[in-house]
Amino acid sequence: MSPDENLLPIFDPPSRVPLGPPDPEPVESATSRLRGMVDGHYDAVWRTVRFLGIPDAAADDVAQQVFCIAARRLAEVMPGKERSFLLSTAWRVASESRRAAQRRPTTSGVDVELLDSPLPSPEELLDQKRARAALQTVLAAMTPDLRTVFVLFEIEELTSPEIAAAIGVPLGTVGSRLRRAREQFQSIVKRRNAVERSPAREGGT
Amino acid sequence: MRDPDRLLESSESDVERLLLGAGREPASSRGRQRALLAATAVVTVSALTTNGTAAATVTGKAAVGAKAASLVSLKWIAVVGLASLGAVSGTVAVQVAREHAFAHVTPPSESRRAAPSRPGKVSSRSAPSLPGSEPPSALPALPAIESAPAAPLPSAVEAPLVVPPVTIVSPMTSVGVAHSAATSAATGEVASLDEARTALDQADPDRALSILQEYARRFPRGALAPEAAVLRIEALVAAGDRPAATRAAQSFLRANPSSPYAQRIESLLAPNP
Numbered sequence: 221m222s223p224d225e226n227l228l229p230i231f232d233p234p235s236r237v238p239l240g241p242p243d244p245e246p247v248e249s250a251t252s253r254l255r256g257m258v259d260g261h262y263d264a265v266w267r268t269v270r271f272l273g274i275p276d277a278a279a280d281d282v283a284q285q286v287f288c289i290a291a292r293r294l295a296e297v298m299p300g301k302e303r304s305f306l307l308s309t310a311w312r313v314a315s316e317s318r319r320a321a322q323r324r325p326t327t328s329g330v331d332v333e334l335l336d337s338p339l340p341s342p343e344e345l346l347d348q349k350r351a352r353a354a355l356q357t358v359l360a361a362m363t364p365d366l367r368t369v370f371v372l373f374e375i376e377e378l379t380s381p382e383i384a385a386a387i388g389v390p391l392g393t394v395g396s397r398l399r400r401a402r403e404q405f406q407s408i409v410k411r412r413n414a415v416e417r418s419p420a421r422e423g424g425t
Numbered sequence: 426m427r428d429p430d431r432l433l434e435s436s437e438s439d440v441e442r443l444l445l446g447a448g449r450e451p452a453s454s455r456g457r458q459r460a461l462l463a464a465t466a467v468v469t470v471s472a473l474t475t476n477g478t479a480a481a482t483v484t485g486k487a488a489v490g491a492k493a494a495s496l497v498s499l500k501w502i503a504v505v506g507l508a509s510l511g512a513v514s515g516t517v518a519v520q521v522a523r524e525h526a527f528a529h530v531t532p533p534s535e536s537r538r539a540a541p542s543r544p545g546k547v548s549s550r551s552a553p554s555l556p557g558s559e560p561p562s563a564l565p566a567l568p569a570i571e572s573a574p575a576a577p578l579p580s581a582v583e584a585p586l587v588v589p590p591v592t593i594v595s596p597m598t599s600v601g602v603a604h605s606a607a608t609s610a611a612t613g614e615v616a617s618l619d620e621a622r623t624a625l626d627q628a629d630p631d632r633a634l635s636i637l638q639e640y641a642r643r644f645p646r647g648a649l650a651p652e653a654a655v656l657r658i659e660a661l662v663a664a665g666d667r668p669a670a671t672r673a674a675q676s677f678l679r680a681n682p683s684s685p686y687a688q689r690i691e692s693l694l695a696p697n698p
Binding site for chain 1: 461
């Protein structure tokens with residue numbers, strides 16, 4: 221089964237490049253289009269892949285795969301829809317990669333001890349690197365389905381219809397997952413904030 | 426039904442906003458150039474294989490074996506080099522090229538199984554489905570590729586090549602030699618631009634410029650020439666040499682009027698606020 225069948229609103233029906241003598245023109249325009257896609261969206265693909273749980277050491281390779289898939293299916297990607305295509309592919313590749321990784325003992329992209337540790341203070345969070353690392357740990361503690369919708373909506377700012385198409389679920393499912401994702405995100409943040417802020421409080425929240 | 430406001434805007438919690446705000450910053454990654462090369466290799470290989478020489482294509486390299494005489498040209502050699510570079514970074518481009526090839530030569534049910542990409546792993550199942558016209562000497566290349574590390578390689582660009590040398594059916598040793606040259610050239614290009622990028626990130630534009638000068642000397646027709654040109658413009662701006670940056674930008678845009686980098690170059694040259 222391929223999740224591709226669900227990704228209809230973003231993709232034209234697959235169309236094979238017509239046979240004929242090799243013509244440099246399509247290669248050059250495809251290369252140019254790819255340049256634009258890498259230039260504009262590599263960062264988003266890379267960080268989405270990271271936030272969806274791929275370890276740092278693997279993220280570049282996974283991101284590269286995403287762009288290779290895009291290169292292969294360039295004819296199907298509608299102009300203006302490159303970002304949705306790339307992020308949807310990123311989600312799919314990251315999910316498969318995680319599934320494969322779970323069959324081998326591995327870390328889930330984040331140090332297990334960090335998952336319950338106190339969050340940095342707001343002052344410390346002003347440091348972007350630190351804040352991103354902290355965000356990574358919060359996301360790692362979320363359930364995958366909720367995390368996916370959360371990352372694509374809150375961080376990558378896809379619209380609900382784009383997310384629905386990207387992960388192959390009905391629009392209503394996106395809405396309900398987003399609600400639950402927000403609740404989960406906020407409760408994780410609250411819990412870990414309370415751990416740091418109030419060592420004197422008995423029993424915590 | 427309208428989408429809710431994004432949490433970044435609507436949250437009442439400082440901490441939440443700080444976390445989410447950091448999420449959108451471009452996380453610096455060194456993989457950009459390699460991704461571009463690998464993706465470009467896929468596009469070029471697929472354009473060549475749709476020419477009907479696809480029958481014996483296992484990877485882009487095997488296609489050379491099938492119709493070596495008609496396909497040997499500098500461009501093709503460069504493509505082979507690029508495809509191999511993609512493989513250095515984790516067998517990705519090779520695998521994708523292979524999947525693409527399968528899409529052409531295998532029956533629909535086979536290609537459906539082969540098509541979904543499996544990160545880092547090459548499916549051994551797909552090997553037996555090659556059509557009988559497959560030149561036998563191309564097959565031994567498969568196990569070697571599959572024994573490449575399934576776990577993604579670290580991002581060190583100078584990782585040793587894991588791809589076996591081109592399996593050429595016809596005795597065209599000059600192709601083999603040119604292939605190795607192209608492969609290491611492509612690897613060298615990425616390393617060079619990575620270094621230049623690092624120098625820029627470390628606020629050392631002069632070093633970046635000298636690396637880029639070296640790049641231009643070593644790779645006069647490099648595959649990443651546009652990327653090098655943009656880096657050079659950026660470095661010139663950072664070094665405070667606006668006139669040179671402007672000249673470089675103008676000459677680039679004249680030569681590449683429809684470049685996807687046009688906007689980026691213009692914003693590099695925009696007067697500082």
